[in-house]
Amino acid sequence: MLYNSFDTLSQKETYDLLFQNYPDVVNVVQMCEMLGGISTKTAYKLLRANKIEHFKIGRAYKIPKINILLYLQHMTQHYSTSHCNALVH
Known part of the structure; x- marks a missing residue:
């Protein structure tokens, strides 16, 4: 199992916790919030x-x-953090 810098939760577990309050299928506004x-x-x-x-x-x-x-995972695995500025606000 891969661990993030906190060494306690995997990336998948982290995303699951972050987005647990969102429905399984979201609309564009919710997607904007998630990103x-x-x-x-x-x-x-x-x-x-x-x-x-x-x-x-x-x-x-x-x-x-x-x-x-999956998009977030792809972005974090294939691009340096400088390419992910749209995800940080």
Whole structure:
């Protein structure tokens, strides 16, 4: 099991705790909150570019929480922290 700098929780456990109050499928506003308060404009860009898997019901975007977690995991594993400024607010 991989541990974060606190040496007590894995990355998955940390994300699970951080986002436990969010439903399994979130809307764009909730996704913005989960990603550190990014703008809805940025969120829609991520969705339109298929950076985060999602589906639509009518015109409304629906994003499974697991897909946001996978996106965060990908960002933290493949990019230095300087590339993750959008996640820090």
